[in-house]
Amino acid sequence: MFTGHRERNILEFTLSSLLRRRGKHLALVVIYTALVFLLASVMFFAGSIREEASIVLRSSPEIILQKMIAGRQDLVPMRYAEVAEKIRGVQRVSPRLWGYYYSPATKSNYTLMVPDNFSYGDGHIVIGNGIARVMSAAKGDRISLLSPEGDPLTFIIAEVMDSRSELISSDLMLVSEGDFRELFDMPEGYVTDLALSVKNEKELSTIARKLSELLPGTRPVLRDEILRTYDAVFNWRAGLMITLLGASVFAFAIFAWDRASGLSAEERREIGILKAVGWETSDIILMKFWEGAVISLSSFLMGMVFAYLHVYFTSGALFWPVLKGWSVLYPEFRLLPHVDLYSIFTLFFLTVVPYTLITIIPSWRTATMDPDEVMRA
Amino acid sequence: MILNPAIIALAVSAFIITLMLAYASFFGLRIIRHWDITSGSELQLRLERSTYLISVILSNVLVFQLASLFLFIFTADRMHTLFVGAMCAAGTLKVNAFGYPVLAFKAANFLLAFVWLVINSADLRASDYPYTKIKYSLLLVLAPLVALESAMLGLYVSGLSPDVITSCCGTLFSEGKQGVGSGLASFDPHASLAVFIGLVCMACALGAYAYLKGRGHVAYSVVSLAVLVSGIVAMISCISPYVYELPTHHCPFCVLQAEYGYTGYVFYLTLLIGTGSGLGAGALGMLRPAESLSTVLPAVLRGLVAWSAVMFAANAGITLYLVGSSNLVM
Numbered sequence: 242m243f244t245g246h247r248e249r250n251i252l253e254f255t256l257s258s259l260l261r262r263r264g265k266h267l268a269l270v271v272i273y274t275a276l277v278f279l280l281a282s283v284m285f286f287a288g289s290i291r292e293e294a295s296i297v298l299r300s301s302p303e304i305i306l307q308k309m310i311a312g313r314q315d316l317v318p319m320r321y322a323e324v325a326e327k328i329r330g331v332q333r334v335s336p337r338l339w340g341y342y343y344s345p346a347t348k349s350n351y352t353l354m355v356p357d358n359f360s361y362g363d364g365h366i367v368i369g370n371g372i373a374r375v376m377s378a379a380k381g382d383r384i385s386l387l388s389p390e391g392d393p394l395t396f397i398i399a400e401v402m403d404s405r406s407e408l409i410s411s412d413l414m415l416v417s418e419g420d421f422r423e424l425f426d427m428p429e430g431y432v433t434d435l436a437l438s439v440k441n442e443k444e445l446s447t448i449a450r451k452l453s454e455l456l457p458g459t460r461p462v463l464r465d466e467i468l469r470t471y472d473a474v475f476n477w478r479a480g481l482m483i484t485l486l487g488a489s490v491f492a493f494a495i496f497a498w499d500r501a502s503g504l505s506a507e508e509r510r511e512i513g514i515l516k517a518v519g520w521e522t523s524d525i526i527l528m529k530f531w532e533g534a535v536i537s538l539s540s541f542l543m544g545m546v547f548a549y550l551h552v553y554f555t556s557g558a559l560f561w562p563v564l565k566g567w568s569v570l571y572p573e574f575r576l577l578p579h580v581d582l583y584s585i586f587t588l589f590f591l592t593v594v595p596y597t598l599i600t601i602i603p604s605w606r607t608a609t610m611d612p613d614e615v616m617r618a
Numbered sequence: 619m620i621l622n623p624a625i626i627a628l629a630v631s632a633f634i635i636t637l638m639l640a641y642a643s644f645f646g647l648r649i650i651r652h653w654d655i656t657s658g659s660e661l662q663l664r665l666e667r668s669t670y671l672i673s674v675i676l677s678n679v680l681v682f683q684l685a686s687l688f689l690f691i692f693t694a695d696r697m698h699t700l701f702v703g704a705m706c707a708a709g710t711l712k713v714n715a716f717g718y719p720v721l722a723f724k725a726a727n728f729l730l731a732f733v734w735l736v737i738n739s740a741d742l743r744a745s746d747y748p749y750t751k752i753k754y755s756l757l758l759v760l761a762p763l764v765a766l767e768s769a770m771l772g773l774y775v776s777g778l779s780p781d782v783i784t785s786c787c788g789t790l791f792s793e794g795k796q797g798v799g800s801g802l803a804s805f806d807p808h809a810s811l812a813v814f815i816g817l818v819c820m821a822c823a824l825g826a827y828a829y830l831k832g833r834g835h836v837a838y839s840v841v842s843l844a845v846l847v848s849g850i851v852a853m854i855s856c857i858s859p860y861v862y863e864l865p866t867h868h869c870p871f872c873v874l875q876a877e878y879g880y881t882g883y884v885f886y887l888t889l890l891i892g893t894g895s896g897l898g899a900g901a902l903g904m905l906r907p908a909e910s911l912s913t914v915l916p917a918v919l920r921g922l923v924a925w926s927a928v929m930f931a932a933n934a935g936i937t938l939y940l941v942g943s944s945n946l947v948m
Contacts, residue, residue, distance in 0.1 A: 284623055465702070472699045473620075480621025487626070522670050530674075583624070583692050590627035590689060594682055598634045601678060602641075605671040 251524060255531040258511070269500050270540050276493050277544025277592050278551070279486055284588060285552040286560055287479035289579040294471045298464060302335070302436035303445060305462045306452060314460075316431035321456055325437060328451050330444040336432035338421050342386060342414070347375045352413050353424070359417045366396035366420075371411030373401045389426050396420070437461075482560070483591070490591065494599045501603035512607060513615035522608050529604035537593045545588070553578050620700065620778045624693040629775060631686060632768040635679055639761040642672045646754035646761075653754075655746050669750070672757065673738050679764070680731040684890070687724040688883070690771075691871055697778075707871035716774035723767035729894050730760050736898030740911060740918050748908030803868040807856035807948055811941065814852035817845045818934040821896070825927035828899070832916050838923060839900020845930055846893040849937075853885065857937055860944040885936055892929030895922045 259266060306325060308317045322334045338355040351372060361367070366384065368376075378384055380401055385393040402410045422429065439445055449461040504512075512525060551557060645668040652661055694707035694717070704710050711717030734756055741749040821841045828834045853870045861873050861881070873882035899922040907915065 280623075287623075469700055469702070476620065476622045476697075476700075479623050480626060483623045483626050484621065487630075490630075522667070526670060526674055583696060586685075586689055586692065587624040587627045590631050590686070591623070594627075594631045594685075595634060597678060598631075598638055598682075601638070601674055602671065605674060609667040609670060 247524075248527070251527050252531050255528050256535065259532060259535060262508075265505070266536060269497065270536060270543075272493060272496060273536065273540035273592070273596070274544045274547065276486075276489060277541050277588065278547045279489070280483065280591055281545050281548030281584075281588050282551050282557060282560060283479055283482045283486070284584045285548055285580055286557045287475050287482075288581070288584055289552065289577060291472060291475040292579045293577065294475070295468060298468050298471070301464055301467070303439040303442070303464050304437040304449060304452070305464075306435040306437060306456075307460045307462065308434075309458055309460050314434075316427070317434055317459075319430050319432065321459070322432075322435055324455055325435060325452060328448055328455070330439055330441060330448050331437050332440050333438045335436045335438075337434055337436050338418060338427070339433050340421075340425060342424075344386075349375065350412065353421065354413065354415055355418045355421045356415050359415060361399040361417070363417045363419050364395075364397060365399040365417070367400040367402060367415040368398055369402050369410040369413040372414065373398075386424060388424050394420065394424055490595065494595055497596055498599050498603060501600040502606060504607060509610070509615045512610060513612045516610075516612035517616070525608035526604065529600075529608060533597060533600055533604070537596055541589070541593055544592075545585070549578070549580065620697065620775070622693070622697065624689060624696070625775055628686060628690060628693065628771065631682060632771050635682060636765050636768045638675050639679065639757075639764050642675045643758055643761040645672055646757040649754045650751055650758075653750050655750075669747075672754075673735075673742070676731060676734055676738065676757070680728065680735055683724065683728045683731055683764075687721075687728060688874075690721065690724060691874060695871060695875065706869055706875075708869050714774060714777040716770045716777065720767060720770045720774050723763065723770060725890065727760065727764050727767055728890060729897055730756075730763065732891075732894030733898050733901050734760060736895070736922065737901055737905070740902055740915060743914045743918075744908055744910035746908070746910045748910060749905060752905060802851050802854040805851060805855040807859065810848070810852045811856040811937070814845070814848040814937070815934055817841060817848050818930045821845050821930050822927045825923045828923045829920050829927075832919065835899045835903025835919055835923065838926075839897045839903070842893045842896025842900075842926055842930070845896075846889055849885075849889045849933065852937070857885075857940055859948065860941045860946050863944055863946040865946065865948055881936065881940060885933060888929045888933040888936070892926045892933060895926035895929065899923050899926065 306317065306321065308315045308321070317336070319336060322336055325331060326334045335357065340353050342351045342353050343349075344351060359365075368378070368384075373379065376384060378398055378401075380398050382398050383395050384398060385395045387393055396416065402413065416424070421427065437448070439448055445463055445465070449463060452459060452461045515525065551559065645665075649665050649668070653665060654662055691707050694710040697710045698704040698706050701710060701713055704713070711721060734753065737749050737753050737756070741747050741753055821838065824834055824838045824841055828838050850870065853873070854868050858868050858870060858873055859865050861878055862869075871882075872878070873885065874880065875882075899919055902915065902919060902922070
């Protein structure tokens with residue numbers, strides 16, 4: 242079909258001519274790289290955070306049962322747990338106590354939870370890394386929280402959770418059941434919600450239906466629903482960012498078009514000479530193809546590397562507020578690198594494909610110029 | 619509508635490709651009407667120049683068409699979490715009526731673009747460009763089909779809304795239900811595998827004949843189309859249960875996932891390229907032999923047939939390996 246020899250010679254010529262006119266191509270490469278960098282950052286970031294959320298949710302209970310009163314969530318009476326336990330397919334029902342505590346001093350919300358077995362006993366508390374940082378507290382220190390009546394309750398910090406799981410535990414406080422009920426003035430015999438574990442995933446929807454039949458006024462929330470919602474939200478956020486960046490992709494396309502069609506007098510002369518010494522139109526097209534490929538490939542790789550550094554080493558400093566959420570206590574955690582073939586493929590379609598297609602017509606115009614016309618001009 | 623980076627990428631590239639093909643068709647139409655190789659007029663010169671543009675556009679379209687076919691399946695697979703009941707690409711594509719047609723159009727347009735480029739490369743090697751008019755008539759067929767594909771992609775994407783109950787691949791391709799998918803799955807697995815391997819053997823034999831005698835290219839292209847169809851049927855009814863080691867799992871898309879070592883890509887790529895080359899050989903064989911090509915054409919045809927047969931043989935080898943190395947006994 243074609244001889245490798247000819248291809249290699251043309252590639253060699255292209256590379257040397259690119260190097261000769263470094264300055265002219267530099268602007269294009271810089272803008273191209275910046276575009277890939279922006280888009281890749283969004284995608285890496287959203288991909289990682291989605292992955293992280295799904296890892297967290299994988300170990301969450303299959304069904305959460307909430308009680309609703311007038312459309313608002315309410316405390317669940319313990320007898321509901323006995324009803325739920327009798328449904329075939331439900332392995333275990335664990336009542337959960339948890340809630341939020343607003344601290345006026347640090348102007349942030351904490352998540353308070355009672356773990357299944359809290360080994361430290363009443364009067365002790367385990368806090369997350371974020372809280373320790375904000376309060377500048379360490380193990381052994383005392384902190385006090387206010388009950389709804391305004392009475393302070395003092396706790397001894399028994400442990401500060403390590404930073405590996407900071408996305409989940411940053412704003413977390415663990416206390417004993419007695420302390421929790423006292424702090425929030427919560428009546429005995431009631432819990433926040435029930436967590437149901439179900440072995441067989443195929444029974445989930447049947448169990449959810451039975452729950453709402455046996456306990457009308459409750460709302461079973463399936464883990465899959467939560468996962469789906471997270472997925473949709475992160476997809477949507479990344480998509481929104483990309484749509485906003487669409488304007489820059491468009492601007493880049495116009496820039497690339499302009500670059501490819503506006504030839505300097507020197508370049509025109511070069512093509513004229515090439516044609517005069519026997520290069521065919523298809524050779525010039527091939528040369529232009531290699532030129533585009535070299536520019537695309539280097540910008541694509543550089544942009545990806547910069548985006549990788551940006552997202553995983555500076556924790557995506559540029560997009561922090563938009564893609565993550567709006568909690569106050571989340572500032573420091575390093576994302577787990579999550580780059581897959583799919584993101585690279587998508588990025589390729591967002592940048593290299595439009596660039597390549599956009600420059601076809603200008604390079605064809607260049608390639609089909611008449612040598613004598615060019616030389617005379 | 620789901621705003622997802624990959625969907626935006628697919629939509630944008632489909633839009634640009636459609637525009638480029640529309641632009642190319644405009645030139646194609648002028649070529650069909652005014653092409654006259656014997657004339658030295660300015661118009662003829664201009665037309666000759668525009669042929670370069672169109673072949674560059676088409677070769678780009680071919681590559682991106684193939685890539686977008688896989689990106690489409692990849693995206694559909696990734697989005698299955700958004701739909702209740704969908705467990706992989708099979709479920710996502712079924713969310714509305716346009717999913718599977720888009721896939722079918724993508725594959726068909728890839729094959730058509732392949733045939734176009736085969737005719738084009740033969741045409742460019744003759745001094746008098748004998749197939750020019752045929753080539754550009756074919757372009758006028760391809761361009762509307764690509765436009766239709768893009769429109770359907772738009773309809774598919776705009777009709778996606780999360781949480782619609784869809785069938786997952788477990789029900790879509792399970793036996794004993796109505797619909798094309800389950801019809802394919804209920805074929806006798808060993809019979810469909812035997813048919814597929816038989817057709818590959820036949821293709822290789824016919825290919826050897828065409829290679830040596832320089833005849834029978836049209837027959838070869840018919841057989842290569844049959845290999846494609848039987849390959850997909852065999853994948854659904856037989857190969858996939860062996861790959862997943864689960865007799866009830868017939869999904870043709872899960873095999874593209876990393877858990878199965880991306881073997882699906884090798885399978886579908888060899889199948890598509892083999893069929894494309896076979897169809898290209900058939901198309902060239904069907905065209906009136908041009909005198910200016912009498913020295914080059916046999917070599918081109920031999921290359922196409924050999925390439926196609928090698929792809930099919932490699933595909934059959936992979937298939938037999940997948941079935942043979944499976945722990946499933948059916």
